[in-house]
Amino acid sequence: MKSARKKAIAGKVIVYAILILIAVLMIIPFIWMLSASIKSDREVFQMNPFVLIPENPKFSNYHDIWTKIPMLRFAENTIFLTIVVTFLQLLTSSFAAYSFAKLEFKHKNTLFFAYIATIAMPWQVYMVPQFIMMRKFGLNDKLLAIICLQAFSAFGVFMMKQFYEDIPNELCEAARIDGMSEYRIYASIMLPLSKPALSTLTIFTFVNTWNDYLGPLIYLKSEQKKTIQLGLKMFISQYSSDYGLIMAGSVLSLIPVLAVFLCLQKYFVEGVAATGLKG
Amino acid sequence: MTKGLSRQKKRDLVAYSFIAPNFIGFAVFTLIPIVFAFALAFLNWDGSNPITFAGLNNFKQLAGDVFFKAALKNTIIYCIGTVPLTMVASLALAIVLNQKVVGRGIFRTLSFFPYVASLVAVTSVWKMLFHPSKGPINNILYTYFHVPMEQLPQWFTGSLVLLSMILFSVWKYMGYYMVIYLAGLQGISAELYEAASLDGANTWQKFRYVTWPQLRSTTFFVVVMLTINCFKVYDIAIMLAGGGSGELTISSTVLVYYIYQKAFIDWKLGYSSAVAMVLFLMVFVVTMIQFRGQKKYQ
Incomplete structure (x- = not known):
């Protein structure tokens, strides 16, 4: 009996040891980032001894980054793109998904097949013809190009449909008998029930759009149109040894995604469980 | 009537x-370009001058293209390294975080940070940590492991x-696959573990005979997703290995680049x-394997 308890304690110790090790590995780069963002270029690599917070923290890095590059403009562009894309993605995907999951209509299978057939198609395979087309439409170097590119994914429709199929049909039937229109059913029954799926899709879309690099790189050429990712990369290649400033810019670029993630994360595991695995 | x-x-x-x-946007900006992409592989075009028919010439040329072969080889090596490592790491993390441990929520959140963090930001930290001459990693190798200065790794x-x-990718994406595994673990009935305990199974045996077989479909899904995502690697290479204007050399080039x-x-x-078609074929084969596997496992 005693050895069993000893074993249990040993097990706990191992579990915690692994946990702490992983947590340290996960978090060290972020600690380093925060610490370096308030250091001078002379201090950033100082190791013996390593100090987390320097004696004279150089908070001016957080001020200077806004003037060294048009960070405000980059931030505005990125915020605009991310909000519009996320909003459109949530609205149009959940709208289409409702129809595929709960309504019977002609050509339903054909239309859905178009989504299924392309869901595994990497964007990188058709990014070139897509660019040529957008250029024809006059969307080269326009923020609108990124919106068109990101807002109508097959993934969103697919994910929302998986989730809606788990909501009992009887709920919709009852509402129809009560004389509710399909639009009302969607807005007042389905949407409120799909918070986990909507939160998960929000995290995915927000993170993807905010952090996207290749899309903006192809489309957004002039400096006035650049996003934070492009701008930061541009800054890094111009001032590759201004580590303090680079880190300050990096910290700033992380705050919005982390904030959104922290707000919505309680639904996230549930959302992935409900929608990701059924494939 | x-x-x-x-x-x-x-x-x-x-x-x-x-x-x-959704469908109009999807058709215009996804379906049409896809059809266009297939046609384009058999044509010659510079985007402005008249288009000429190339037949299979583009593909024939690929067969002798050293840079293409390097890109293909690097992508596959990256894949072979990343897929098993990420799978093992995320499974281990999920199992640990599925236990009743203090601060479980905080740990789950933390392990997700790298996934949501922007690539430009976290790669620039990695480039500092692994800086060949000044970075702390090489500093530790030099000071504590006495690796001679000229033999310090050029990461x-x-x-x-x-x-x-590969290491960066495991670090960045394990949190995401951990969530998928966590969902899989939560779907395993507690009765199975109770039965195993009654039979006197130890921790390893419980993992080997309950957890692992029960997670088979999850593992399958994780491996497929990982493989497809590895084929699409691009920005990690650009950020870690790209020169000033983002160009990649033959040792770091990948298909998408x-x-x-x-x-x-x-x-x-x-x-x-034509290169894109090769990428498409690779993803297509994996997707077909997935379709067949899904029928088998579910």
């Missing part, structure tokens, strides 16, 4: 009105580039699309 028909028609219209906003050039990309380079730097759109 006519009344019933029109009612069905009306229903169809309502259904289409739900689908239209972002030559043969080590792929290893750096080659598609990009051929199209937007050399303006050989047909040739670029």
Whole structure:
């Protein structure tokens, strides 16, 4: 009996040891980032001894980054793109998904097949013809190009449909008998029930759009149109040894995604469980 | 009769009105370019001059293209390194975080940070940590492991580039696959573990005979997703190994970069699309395996 308890304690110790090790590995780069963002270029690599917070923290890095590059403009562009894309993605995907999951209509299978057939198609395979087309439409170097590119994914429709199929049909039937229109059913029954799926899709879309690099790189050429990712990369290649400033810019670029993630994360595991695995 | 028909028609219209906003955007910006991409691989075009028919020439040329072969090889090596490591790491993390431990929520959140963090930001930290002459990692190797100065690893050039990309990718994406595993673990019935305990199974045996077989479909899904995502690698290579203007050398080039380079730097759109077709075929094969596997496992 005693050895069993000893074993249990040993097990706990191992579990915690692994946990702490992983947590340290996960978090060290972020600690380093925060610490370096308030250091001078002379201090950033100082190791013996390593100090987390320097004696004279150089908070001016957080001020200077806004003037060294048009960070405000980059931030505005990125915020605009991310909000519009996320909003459109949530609205149009959940709208289409409702129809595929709960309504019977002609050509339903054909239309859905178009989504299924392309869901595994990497964007990188058709990014070139897509660019040529957008250029024809006059969307080269326009923020609108990124919106068109990101807002109508097959993934969103697919994910929302998986989730809606788990909501009992009887709920919709009852509402129809009560004389509710399909639009009302969607807005007042389905949407409120799909918070986990909507939160998960929000995290995915927000993170993807905010952090996207290749899309903006192809489309957004002039400096006035650049996003934070492009701008930061541009800054890094111009001032590759201004580590303090680079880190300050990096910290700033992380705050919005982390904030959104922290707000919505309680639904996230549930959302992935409900929608990701059924494939 | 006519009344019933029109009612069905009306229903169809309502259904289409739900689908239209997404489908129109999807058709214009995804479906049409996909069809276009297939055609383009058999054409010669620089984007402005008249198009000429190339037949299979683009593909024939690929067979002798050293840079293409390097890109393909690097992508596959990256994949072979990343897939098993990420799978093992995320499974281990999920199992640990599925236990009743203090601060479980905080740990789960933390392990997700790298996934949501922007690539530009976290790669620039990695480039500092692994800086060949000044970074703390090499500093530790030098000070505590007495690795001679000239033998300190050059993490972002030559043969080590792929290893750096693999390690970085495991770090960045394990949190995401951990969530998928966590969902899988939560679907295993507690009774199975109770039965195993009654039979006197130890922790390892419980994992080997309950957890692992029960997670088979999850593991399958994780491996497929990981493989496809590895084929699409691009920005990690650019950020970690790219030069000042983001160009990649033969030791770090990957398929997607080659598609990009051929199209937007050399303006050989047909040739670029031929490379894209190779990427498509790779993803297609894995997807087919997934379809067959899903039937088997579910």
